[in-house]
Structures are given as C-alpha cells and as structure tokens.
Amino acid sequence: MKIAVIGVGNVGGVIAPRWAQAGHEISLGVRDPQADKVRAVIEACGGRAQATSVGEAAAGAEVVVLATPFPATRDAVAACGDLAGKTVIDCTNPLTADLRGLSVGFDDSGAEQVAAWAAGASVVKALSITGAGNMADPAYADGAASMFICGDDDAAKAVAGELCGAFGFDIVDCGPLSSARLLEPLALLWISLAYKWGNGADIAFRLMRR
C-alpha cells in the first residue's frame, strides 16, 4: 500500500520503518524533508520511503496516518488537502499541555474532531493507546499487546487492523469512531502508568479471553 505518515516523532519514527520493511511504500509528510530526524527515518526505511510536503505525501497515498501532536493535527489535516475517499489512521491523543488530562470530553473525542476536519475521509483511531516502544515490539511473555481500534467505516477499519496486525498487535475492534471517547482516556492511562506512576514504558494492555 501507499502510506503517508504525517509526522516523524516517536510514533512516526517507529511505524514508518516497520511498514517499509513489510513492503509498503512510505511517504513521510514533513515540514523540512532535509531535517536530521527525517533523514534518519528514511534510512531506517531502507530506501522504501521518501520525504516530502504533507500535501504531496497525502495526495499520493491510499492511507494517511496522522502521527502528529494533537495541537498540530488540525493544521496537518488542512495541509493534507482533499482526503475524501482515503483511509485516515488517527494516532493522536488530545492531551493537555501538561500531559495530565484530556482536552476533549466524553461528548466528543479528538478522533471525531479529526473526522470533521478530514471531510469525506474514513477515519480510524489506531496506534494511539500505547507507547512507540510497544509498536516496535508488541510481543510480551503473556501474549501480544492489544491494539484497540475504532472507526465508522468497516473497510477502513479492516485496513487499519491489517496494518497494525503486521506489527504483531492483537487487534480489538471497539466499534464506531465515537469509541475514541474511551480509547483516548486509555491512552492517558498508559501514559500516566508509564511516566507518572513509576512503571516505565515497558508495559502494555492486553485484552485476555477465556
């Protein structure tokens, strides 16, 4: 698949090389294609990636992955241009600046705002509820870390599930996009457990089944 990864922070820097290694064609949508961290990610992609503007990356892709800080996400979506008919994977979380809370409440979610901004796109919330280290390696002794995803378009959700499953995650379908109201707090719980309550980032949620 042709995948545009918008943003090369912790998350973008892990998922782009993994998908490149799986044979997908990656365009990194960035402000400065010459920046050191962008070149490092391209190198990690082993030649199966290029860096370009956000608009060009999105225009040429079937799947657009938002791996931006939430406050930058609205502008990033606008820079993507026309997203109608594309699958958009929203990895962002509407955290407050101090990372202690969420800026969007139970009657809305960051993902639903993204969907409103990305008119006509099929938005899936995914790769949001755990750390980048778990995206690099979701295998634990007890089993695979779960990736909770949600979205209103089943076909787009299947694509996102396949792309996350390729990392080794156990995919858990959490229904419609409005379930992001539950997944965004779960992301903040992971962040708080890892960085605030002393567990470190080598922790992951798993949905067990009897």
Place this chain on the structure above:
Amino acid sequence: MKIAVIGVGNVGGVIAPRWAQAGHEISLGVRDPQADKVRAVIEACGGRAQATSVGEAAAGAEVVVLATPFPATRDAVAACGDLAGKTVIDCTNPLTADLRGLSVGFDDSGAEQVAAWAAGASVVKALSITGAGNMADPAYADGAASMFICGDDDAAKAVAGELCGAFGFDIVDCGPLSSARLLEPLALLWISLAYKWGNGADIAFRLMRR
C-alpha cells in the same frame, strides 16, 4: 476485617461470599434484608454474613464497599451515616441510563463525587473496571486479570489492594482518586466490549510488563 457491602447486585453478590470465605465478617447493607436475593447471598457467604440496613451495616464496619448502581449511590452514602475515618471502596460507575456513555466528564469522576458525599472517608476506586464474573475468577490462561485502583489515601489503597488481591487480581496502582476519570471510561470500554461489540463477558484487561 469487618466489611459492609452496600448493594447485592452482580458485584455485591460475588464479592461478599468471596470475602466471607476468606474469613472476613460481612454485613450486607440492603433495603430489604428478607429479599430472596439477599438470602441467597447470605447463604453463599456460609454463615459469615448478616443482612441489615445500610446505616447499621456501615456503622459497624471498618471498610464500606459501595456496590450500588451509580444513580442510587448518593442516597446510599447518605444512608451510611458518618463515614469519617473509614475506608470506602467505590465499585460504582457513572454510566448513563442507556449504558452508552458516562455521566461525569474528564474534569470530575463518580469517585470524586462519592468522596465529596462521604465526608472524612478515605475513598478508593476499585472493583469497577471489569465484570462480576472476573471477580469470581480473575485467572486467565495468559495471567491474572488486572485490577486498576486509585485513591488519595495510601493506607486505604493498601487495604483495597489487599482485598482485591485476595480475589486473585493483579493490582495496578493508578495514583490519586482523580485517576477515576480514566478508570471509569475503562469500565465503559469493558462493558461495551463485552455486551455491545460481541465479545461476551469472558474478557479481561491485563497490564503486561516486560
């Protein structure tokens, strides 16, 4: 310990017998001590339980466990009388009537409201994020189900952790009581996964560690 369990629904009906079997002295705080379901729970407690009014049950207990529907919780707390100095375990969730949402948002939680109602008590949020079946048996093939708990009083949290640990749960300390803002959405996620998105109730969250 002397434990008052307020409410004998799904949750109260499971935890009271388990604690009774573990040697604790249980008082069921109920409206009608003669009701069939109350007598069934007492029988399951094997003689180590009595049923009485909410006020009497709470008055004689060191630990008061709120296992009420959230809309009935404020009245239940009032009926408990003076809770100052007691450990209160809040198992409730502020679900909307259709079980599709939460009635309290990210700037507050049901647990914090309970703490405001239960003046002077040390409230711990616990036994809220999973189903009663998992309280009866938290052992899964992958490991023990996790019980995420939070509270502002470390001593009370230790008591709650011990009481939940006795069920076989893996206890995960989620910091202060305000973390209930994250655990209450987690409860709704479990409920939705179980009953709305087709997984059934034989599912449980586990926090894995590398």
